[in-house]
Amino acid sequence: MSTKLRIMVPVKRVVDAAIRPRVNKAQTGIETQGVKYSINPFCDIAVEEALRLREGNKDLVESIHAVSVGGKKSQEVLRTALAKGVDTSTLVDVGEKEVETLSVAKVLAKLVEQQKSNFVLLGKQAIDSDANHTGQMLAGLLGWPQATNAAKIEISGDEVTVTREIDGGEEVVKAKLPMIVTTDLRLNEPRYASLPNIMKAKKKPLDTVTADSLGVDITPRVEILKVAEPPARGAGVTVETTDDFIAKIKEKGAL
Amino acid sequence: LSTLTLIEHGNGAALPGSLSALAAAKQLGGPVTALIAGSEGSQVAQQIAKVDGVEKVLVAGNEVYNHSMPETTSALLVDVVKAGNFTHVVAPSSAFGRAVVPRAAALLDVQPVTDVIKIEGEDTFVRPIFAGNALSTVKSTDAIKVLTVRGTAFDAATEGSGSAAVEDAVDPKPAPQSEWVSEQIVKSERPDLGTADRVVSGGRGLKSKEQFEAVMYPFADAVGAAVGASRAAVDSGFADNSLQVGQTGKVVAPELYVAVGISGAIQHLAGMKDSKVIAAINKDADAPIFHVADVGLVADLFEAVPELTNKLK
Numbered sequence: 001m002s003t004k005l006r007i008m009v010p011v012k013r014v015v016d017a018a019i020r021p022r023v024n025k026a027q028t029g030i031e032t033q034g035v036k037y038s039i040n041p042f043c044d045i046a047v048e049e050a051l052r053l054r055e056g057n058k059d060l061v062e063s064i065h066a067v068s069v070g071g072k073k074s075q076e077v078l079r080t081a082l083a084k085g086v087d088t089s090t091l092v093d094v095g096e097k098e099v100e101t102l103s104v105a106k107v108l109a110k111l112v113e114q115q116k117s118n119f120v121l122l123g124k125q126a127i128d129s130d131a132n133h134t135g136q137m138l139a140g141l142l143g144w145p146q147a148t149n150a151a152k153i154e155i156s157g158d159e160v161t162v163t164r165e166i167d168g169g170e171e172v173v174k175a176k177l178p179m180i181v182t183t184d185l186r187l188n189e190p191r192y193a194s195l196p197n198i199m200k201a202k203k204k205p206l207d208t209v210t211a212d213s214l215g216v217d218i219t220p221r222v223e224i225l226k227v228a229e230p231p232a233r234g235a236g237v238t239v240e241t242t243d244d245f246i247a248k249i250k251e252k253g254a255l
Numbered sequence: 256l257s258t259l260t261l262i263e264h265g266n267g268a269a270l271p272g273s274l275s276a277l278a279a280a281k282q283l284g285g286p287v288t289a290l291i292a293g294s295e296g297s298q299v300a301q302q303i304a305k306v307d308g309v310e311k312v313l314v315a316g317n318e319v320y321n322h323s324m325p326e327t328t329s330a331l332l333v334d335v336v337k338a339g340n341f342t343h344v345v346a347p348s349s350a351f352g353r354a355v356v357p358r359a360a361a362l363l364d365v366q367p368v369t370d371v372i373k374i375e376g377e378d379t380f381v382r383p384i385f386a387g388n389a390l391s392t393v394k395s396t397d398a399i400k401v402l403t404v405r406g407t408a409f410d411a412a413t414e415g416s417g418s419a420a421v422e423d424a425v426d427p428k429p430a431p432q433s434e435w436v437s438e439q440i441v442k443s444e445r446p447d448l449g450t451a452d453r454v455v456s457g458g459r460g461l462k463s464k465e466q467f468e469a470v471m472y473p474f475a476d477a478v479g480a481a482v483g484a485s486r487a488a489v490d491s492g493f494a495d496n497s498l499q500v501g502q503t504g505k506v507v508a509p510e511l512y513v514a515v516g517i518s519g520a521i522q523h524l525a526g527m528k529d530s531k532v533i534a535a536i537n538k539d540a541d542a543p544i545f546h547v548a549d550v551g552l553v554a555d556l557f558e559a560v561p562e563l564t565n566k567l568k
Contacts, residue, residue: 004325175433254511
């Protein structure tokens with residue numbers, strides 16, 4: 001028996017990976033003024049994989065729906081996903097404040113139900129909070145199998161085989177749909193959206209809902225007391241020769 | 256306050272990250288119970304029972320927990336936490352802990368705090384964000400605190416003369432939802448990258464897989480080090496992904512870290528900047544790696560590294 005995939009791809013808007021974040025003066029978070037934002041790189045890989053599943057398997061994919069939980073500006077990353085080939089999208093407008101992963105997972109669980117999704121592909125982590133929670137939490141809430149850190153995904157009938165990156169190597173697991181898979185770096189190289197597709201994406205569906213309308217309480221459970229720069233390292237020395245190099249390391253007691 | 260520590264093990268022994276997790280659990284202040292799942296559980300329990308500060312060891316010997324499948328292991332963790340009224344759960348921040356712990360936390364309706372590098376109190380923890388470019392101090396208001404801890408931030412608990420009681424854990428006997436097929440672990444004669452005292456890492460400056468192996472492997476052996484690699488080197492196919500050090504790879508904090516032909520991208524620094532002594536060899540004097548290096552050598556690595564290898568042999 002083969003099940004048609006109704007894929008959901010959650011995407012997050014984050015500070016661009018190329019930018020070095022600076023802690024703000026008030027030590028409440030990082031400086032956001034004048035900073036470039038992009039789709040989280042692991043979410044981009046998830047979007048790409050959804051598109052490749054459709055392109056590589058005739059009749060496998062029925063629909064691809066992108067979701068972002070964030071402020072109004074998160075529309076940008078949904079438009080990016082739509083421009084790359086995602087069909088429809090939903091913004092869950094929660095305002096500008098960072099929403100905890102448990103709340104995001106609860107919101108996504110509601111949307112999975114509404115969308116009748118049977119396969120959720122998402123990034124293993126967002127590069128801002130570096131949490132690496134949402135996929136696993138969503139899988140737990142839905143009671144679905146999970147495979148995190150995917151380096152390869154194969155679907156045959158309703159069986160999904162995933163090669164996972166683990167400490168020291170790889171592991172292969174399989175499970176039946178419905179399922180949650182989170183993406184790791186080596187899964188694919190995301191495409192760029194073409195200008196005509198960026199224009200077309202402006203007409204694709206982008207619904208906005210609120211966490212309230214989904215009946216999800218997003219009150220934080222964890223309070224951020226302080227965000228600080230990591231301790232700076234003392235200035236180092238530069239040497240000219242390999243002998244001096246060895247001598248200096250020995251001086252520091254590391255050889 | 257009472258803490259449950261989830262033990263990761265393989266080949267009949269606890270992994271080093273689990274001993275660090277036990278050390279973190281001890282820091283919380285209350286009694287520490289260890290949970291070991293899988294058919295080798297009783298064997299691992301013998302080891303963990305001797306670890307200083309462990310009061311009780313719970314074993315779930317059911318083979319449904321073999322290979323630490325996250326669906327069954329998280330179901331077990333949830334039931335054990337509820338049955339024992341634990342206030343804190345601590346697990347290693349490894350591929351295992353990352354897969355299991357958030358799932359269990361969601362089932363407990365708890366917002367987990369992961370990758371903890373410092374415990375400031377029973378509800379206050381420090382964790383890196385933005386690839387370690389910032390440290391966030393957070394306070395959990397959940398009734399149960401669910402944590403994973405970085406092994407590099409806590410000295411492993413020692414196996415002393417402890418004699419904790421070993422008991423059977425409550426076992427929800429969950430049905431498996433996913434099936435383990437196979438694994439491929441990259442074998443190496445050299446020390447394990449995650450726990451080695453010394454690490455030598457190669458970057459894109461090595462130019463090819465052949466040169467990476469010809470230059471870095473003898474150097475590693477001369478230094479007595481594990482071999483690591485930057486993401487650029489891994490992406491270029493010079494080294495296996497399991498050697499990757501960085502935000503998207505392993506986080507290491509050895510006594511000595513030598514970066515060879517590595518420019519020092521933010522994402523790489525995130526994985527090694529807590530090393531005690533950082534040394535760098537790069538022919539580009541402006542490479543950002545020199546900003547974090549304690550000892551820098553501006554030189555052609557293809558000349559300098561073989562020379563160092565000879566002198567250190």
